[in-house]
Amino acid sequence: MTTDWEALLGEFGSPTFGELRPRQREVLDAYSAVTDDDIAIQLPTGGGKTLIGLLLGEHHLQEGKRVAYLTGNNHLSDQVVNEAHKRFVCVSAGLGEAGSVTLVHFSA
Numbered sequence: 001m002t003t004d005w006e007a008l009l010g011e012f013g014s015p016t017f018g019e020l021r022p023r024q025r026e027v028l029d030a031y032s033a034v035t036d037d038d039i040a041i042q043l044p045t046g047g048g049k050t051l052i053g054l055l056l057g058e059h060h061l062q063e064g065k066r067v068a069y070l071t072g073n074n075h076l077s078d079q080v081v082n083e084a085h086k087r088f089v090c091v092s093a094g095l096g097e098a099g100s101v102t103l104v105h106f107s108a
Contacts, residue, residue: 003032008055017051024048
């Protein structure tokens with residue numbers, strides 16, 4: 001799979017995310033070399049996981065796949081939902097108790 005992540009980011013038109021940071025580009029390029037769609041990405045706080053997840057989600061939506069984005073708390077879920085609402089038509093979040101896993105589902 002070869003994906004132009006910079007072009008995909010440009011399609012977002014997001015005022016929040018203007019360009020990929022080097023570590024984000026490295027993670028996305030490594031993902032492109034993987035043949036399994038089920039992956040986990042671990043980066044430190046502020047490492048750019050939200051954008052990586054949204055770009056991967058958009059990539060899979062363009063392939064006609066369904067996308068679920070898991071977060072570890074409601075604050076992160078809110079962050080993902082707020083950014084995803086700018087790009088995607090349908091976003092829903094199943095919010096759990098504080099500290100529980102939250103599922104964010106979005107579709108084109």
